[in-house]
Amino acid sequence: MADDKKMVDQITPMDEDFAKWYTDIVKKAELIEYTSVKGCMVIRPYGYAIWENIQRILDAEFKSLGHENVYMPMFITESLLNKEKDHVAGFAPEVAWVTHGGSEKLEERLCVRPTSETLFCEHFSNIVHSYRDLPKLYNQWVSVVRWEKTTRPFLRTREFLWQEGHTVHETAEEAVAETERMLHVYADFCENVLAMPVVRGRKTDSDKFAGAVATYALEALMHDGKALQAATSHYFGDGFSRAFGVEYTDKENKKRHPFQTSWGCTTRLIGAIIMTHGDDNGLVLPPAVAPVQVVVIPVAQHKPGVIEAATALADRLSAAGLRVKTDASENSAGWKFAEYEMKGVPLRIEIGPRDIEQNACVAVTRLDRKKTVLSLDGAEDAVKALLEEERGAMFARAKENMDRRTYDCRTTEEIKATLAEKGDGFIRAMWCGSPECEKKIKELTGVSSRCIPFEGEKIGDRCVCCGEHADTLLYFGNAY
Amino acid sequence: MADDKKMVDQITPMDEDFAKWYTDIVKKAELIEYTSVKGCMVIRPYGYAIWENIQRILDAEFKSLGHENVYMPMFITESLLNKEKDHVAGFAPEVAWVTHGGSEKLEERLCVRPTSETLFCEHFSNIVHSYRDLPKLYNQWVSVVRWEKTTRPFLRTREFLWQEGHTVHETAEEAVAETERMLHVYADFCENVLAMPVVRGRKTDSDKFAGAVATYALEALMHDGKALQAATSHYFGDGFSRAFGVEYTDKENKKRHPFQTSWGCTTRLIGAIIMTHGDDNGLVLPPAVAPVQVVVIPVAQHKPGVIEAATALADRLSAAGLRVKTDASENSAGWKFAEYEMKGVPLRIEIGPRDIEQNACVAVTRLDRKKTVLSLDGAEDAVKALLEEERGAMFARAKENMDRRTYDCRTTEEIKATLAEKGDGFIRAMWCGSPECEKKIKELTGVSSRCIPFEGEKIGDRCVCCGEHADTLLYFGNAY
Numbered sequence: 001m002a003d004d005k006k007m008v009d010q011i012t013p014m015d016e017d018f019a020k021w022y023t024d025i026v027k028k029a030e031l032i033e034y035t036s037v038k039g040c041m042v043i044r045p046y047g048y049a050i051w052e053n054i055q056r057i058l059d060a061e062f063k064s065l066g067h068e069n070v071y072m073p074m075f076i077t078e079s080l081l082n083k084e085k086d087h088v089a090g091f092a093p094e095v096a097w098v099t100h101g102g103s104e105k106l107e108e109r110l111c112v113r114p115t116s117e118t119l120f121c122e123h124f125s126n127i128v129h130s131y132r133d134l135p136k137l138y139n140q141w142v143s144v145v146r147w148e149k150t151t152r153p154f155l156r157t158r159e160f161l162w163q164e165g166h167t168v169h170e171t172a173e174e175a176v177a178e179t180e181r182m183l184h185v186y187a188d189f190c191e192n193v194l195a196m197p198v199v200r201g202r203k204t205d206s207d208k209f210a211g212a213v214a215t216y217a218l219e220a221l222m223h224d225g226k227a228l229q230a231a232t233s234h235y236f237g238d239g240f241s242r243a244f245g246v247e248y249t250d251k252e253n254k255k256r257h258p259f260q261t262s263w264g265c266t267t268r269l270i271g272a273i274i275m276t277h278g279d280d281n282g283l284v285l286p287p288a289v290a291p292v293q294v295v296v297i298p299v300a301q302h303k304p305g306v307i308e309a310a311t312a313l314a315d316r317l318s319a320a321g322l323r324v325k326t327d328a329s330e331n332s333a334g335w336k337f338a339e340y341e342m343k344g345v346p347l348r349i350e351i352g353p354r355d356i357e358q359n360a361c362v363a364v365t366r367l368d369r370k371k372t373v374l375s376l377d378g379a380e381d382a383v384k385a386l387l388e389e390e391r392g393a394m395f396a397r398a399k400e401n402m403d404r405r406t407y408d409c410r411t412t413e414e415i416k417a418t419l420a421e422k423g424d425g426f427i428r429a430m431w432c433g434s435p436e437c438e439k440k441i442k443e444l445t446g447v448s449s450r451c452i453p454f455e456g457e458k459i460g461d462r463c464v465c466c467g468e469h470a471d472t473l474l475y476f477g478n479a480y
Numbered sequence: 481m482a483d484d485k486k487m488v489d490q491i492t493p494m495d496e497d498f499a500k501w502y503t504d505i506v507k508k509a510e511l512i513e514y515t516s517v518k519g520c521m522v523i524r525p526y527g528y529a530i531w532e533n534i535q536r537i538l539d540a541e542f543k544s545l546g547h548e549n550v551y552m553p554m555f556i557t558e559s560l561l562n563k564e565k566d567h568v569a570g571f572a573p574e575v576a577w578v579t580h581g582g583s584e585k586l587e588e589r590l591c592v593r594p595t596s597e598t599l600f601c602e603h604f605s606n607i608v609h610s611y612r613d614l615p616k617l618y619n620q621w622v623s624v625v626r627w628e629k630t631t632r633p634f635l636r637t638r639e640f641l642w643q644e645g646h647t648v649h650e651t652a653e654e655a656v657a658e659t660e661r662m663l664h665v666y667a668d669f670c671e672n673v674l675a676m677p678v679v680r681g682r683k684t685d686s687d688k689f690a691g692a693v694a695t696y697a698l699e700a701l702m703h704d705g706k707a708l709q710a711a712t713s714h715y716f717g718d719g720f721s722r723a724f725g726v727e728y729t730d731k732e733n734k735k736r737h738p739f740q741t742s743w744g745c746t747t748r749l750i751g752a753i754i755m756t757h758g759d760d761n762g763l764v765l766p767p768a769v770a771p772v773q774v775v776v777i778p779v780a781q782h783k784p785g786v787i788e789a790a791t792a793l794a795d796r797l798s799a800a801g802l803r804v805k806t807d808a809s810e811n812s813a814g815w816k817f818a819e820y821e822m823k824g825v826p827l828r829i830e831i832g833p834r835d836i837e838q839n840a841c842v843a844v845t846r847l848d849r850k851k852t853v854l855s856l857d858g859a860e861d862a863v864k865a866l867l868e869e870e871r872g873a874m875f876a877r878a879k880e881n882m883d884r885r886t887y888d889c890r891t892t893e894e895i896k897a898t899l900a901e902k903g904d905g906f907i908r909a910m911w912c913g914s915p916e917c918e919k920k921i922k923e924l925t926g927v928s929s930r931c932i933p934f935e936g937e938k939i940g941d942r943c944v945c946c947g948e949h950a951d952t953l954l955y956f957g958n959a960y
Contacts, residue, residue: 033603036560071623098592101638103573126513147581
């Protein structure tokens with residue numbers, strides 16, 4: 001196991017330096033590479049394959065709900081961006097501006113899309129005329145640019161990949177239902193596919209998307225107790241459609257402004273996977289999005305028939321629809337074990353002469369190195385069951401971390417003391433709803449993120465700040 | 481058929497005004513919509529679905545050949561772009577420049593990628609060290625920007641979608657083989673999937689990609705006799721790797737510069753599909769990429785059991801893996817026929833009370849409105865066979881058009897006379913290989929595109945221009 005040790009040692013332990021641990025993983029597992037363009041990164045094949053799996057699963061889900069994919073230009077004219085005042089105020093400070101085409105100065109400068117509400121609205125104003133044209137349920141998979149000061153791979157980069165859904169509806173009720181539906185689509189995806197528990201909630205008014213009536217969001221809790229926003233879904237009312245002149249004729253032949261939503265998730269989900277599931281040996285990938293779900297490692301591979309048996313098993317698993325790799329390279333078994341642990345492959349299968357004799361192989365899970373001897377007969381089903389078990393164990397461990405780090409507090413003093421004693425986590429506290437108290441809580445305790453859970457639960461009836469009557473529970477946290 | 485007429489009349493006949501015919505189709509078949517960003521367009525769901533089908537088929541083919549997908553930044557620093565002199569000379573005049581991030585002026589301006597050789601080279605210089613790291617076979621699906629003066633939907637837009645493959649190899653031989661392999665991948669895709677015959681060839685030196693040693697290209701011939709470049713594949717030698725400092729240690733422990741290729745195809749393929757197969761009734765889509773392959777239209781749908789029978793048939797065809805739509809709307813049958821003809825749906829199935837009685841339905845092909853009565857038993861296989869037949873008929877018709885418009889010429893006078901008499905087409909002529917003759921032929925005859933076919937055939941041994949000895953056959957044409 002000397003080789004194993006050597007490999008694992010290259011990753012800084014999480015408890016020693018969490019930020020360094022994270023950076024080590026994204027580099028050494030070959031997810032990204034830096035470039036000469038500050039704040040932008042190369043997503044390498046192993047990282048991009050995770051994103052492709054996320055895309056494939058979400059895209060099929062969106063389509064099954066009636067959404068259609070489109071492609072909008074990557075540029076927005078300054079005058080178009082300026083049409084909705086809250087929106088431009090929110091985004092203008094962080095957009096990249098194109099001022100020249102070739103050697104010529106442009107008459108009007110163009111921003112590289114930070115998000116595409118303005119373009120979708122312009123398009124809707126061209127194609128929506130009658131109630132018969134509604135709803136339009138659109139989505140696009142693109143990259144967007146926001147000129148961030150401080151960047152970190154996947155979590156905050158100047159360019160990132162995402163999908164943005166944009167829908168337009170006859171009534172406010174339909175649009176609100178769509179906003180909520182898509183939040184639950186994301187939540188189910190996070191929990192069932194990524195094995196990542198999330199709090200489903202609503203942002204406070206001070207924290208909404210620029211131009212939204214309401215912003216719903218998912219908050220996940222990372223290994224270090226910090227919160228990460230995993231996806232958002234916005235309800236716009238008819239604010240954008242009024243600003244952009246989107247109108248339709250209803251069944252009574254009256255002109256009306258339709259109601260809109262948008263919703264998105266990004267490559268930051270890969271950062272969330274790393275910080276929810278990873279450990280000091282490297283990545284731990286949810287089976288559904290792992291580029292390689294099973295690695296087959298021949299043991300004593302110089303002995304006759306071993307590589308053939310490993311390959312035959314791998315072929316059978318591939319034929320059963322699994323993503324499988326066989327490593328029959330000259331590297332030591334110890335090196336291979338460490339390498340695929342670092343890469344987060346959910347299941348390792350070892351097969352050597354003695355296993356073959358017994359018509360068996362040994363499966364080892366990534367999360368807890370649990371060993372199971374499997375018969376080669378029906379190995380396909382057994383492997384699928386182990387992967388499903390792995391997903392369940394990953395979710396349970398992440399949920400346990402979230403629950404353990406969720407603290408109920410009654411006063412701002414208690415919040416400060418809890419954060420000081422226990423470190424970061426979710427603080428649950430009652431809030432009267434006033435922006436002043438919200439601001440004061442942030443200032444007094446240093447928390448940055450707030451989220452009102454959907455469930456409507458309560459842990460008291462007095463505001464944690466002013467002590468007045470409070471109906472609203474808030475989750476506070478320090479956010480990525 | 482009054483409704484039918486009305487619908488079809490909206491499209492300008494091809495012979496009256498080919499450019500207007502083209503624009504009518506892209507708009508009325510709802511492939512694109514214009515935007516306030518000059519030269520950029522919205523690709524609407526029906527257009528984007530064609531691109532998704534192209535992507536899906538090509539992506540699977542690339543992956544089966546060992547290529548991996550990655551994502552590079554959309555920005556290139558000016559200094560990085562400047563590293564290879566031919567490359568920057570070719571692209572700098574047509575790039576969009578980002579000069580500001582938020583309200584701050586950037587220290588160094590960034591161009592929006594017109595193509596990503598420079599970024600891939602920088603990345604290769606970071607990750608390629610030993611012969612063991614080679615080859616790298618990468619691809620990405622992204623959008624790129626070129627600041628064109630005159631734009632037309634799909635054919636020439638300031639932003640367009642494409643894939644760009646970038647590979648790096650130990651030897652020149654391997655890189656040349658990859659360049660040729662990928663050209664044939666594209667050619668087979670064009671011919672077998674898009675039913676579009678192409679000439680496989682090589683560009684003359686004056687017409688190569690900026691920075692390439694050799695550029696291979698596919699030339700297709702449109703309905704109006706103009707040539708369209710459908711895909712390109714470039715061999716770079718070690719020019720880029722020298723300019724960007726990409727080095728590897730070979731088996732003898734010597735430092736060497738590796739050899740590179742790149743290859744790409746774009747959303748312009750959708751323009752090629754329109755102008756190769758379309759007619760005065762609208763689009764004609766190759767079955768493999770048609771968003772809807774079969775439309776089922778209930779006839780006399782108010783009669784009991786008709787809609788049920790249509791839906792049942794559609795469900796069976798969907799279950800067999802076909803993309804099927806049933807239109808049981810209140811619109812007239814005539815309107816529906818015209819609508820789906822305009823949208824290029826390869827096969828229409830009509831099913832009414834009499835058909836149901838006879839356990840049958842009527843299939844009508846888009847290309848030539850050929851009617852076939854199909855038994856409902858085994859309809860799945862019969863429909864698949866008709867779609868395959870349709871593909872064959874589309875290819876044959878396009879090939880016939882290409883052959884009919886290909887002219888062999890012995891003198892520049894003959895070229896001029898042929899173009900004047902017959903209109904645009906492929907002119908085949910022998911060429912001595914001198915850039916002077918190439919230039920003179922262009923000037924004298926007005927042709928814009930040149931391509932040396934792979935096959936190495938000849939139609940004589942004297943240069944069409946200077947009359948000296950000539951070994952090279954050239955295809956000339958007027959290009960989109």
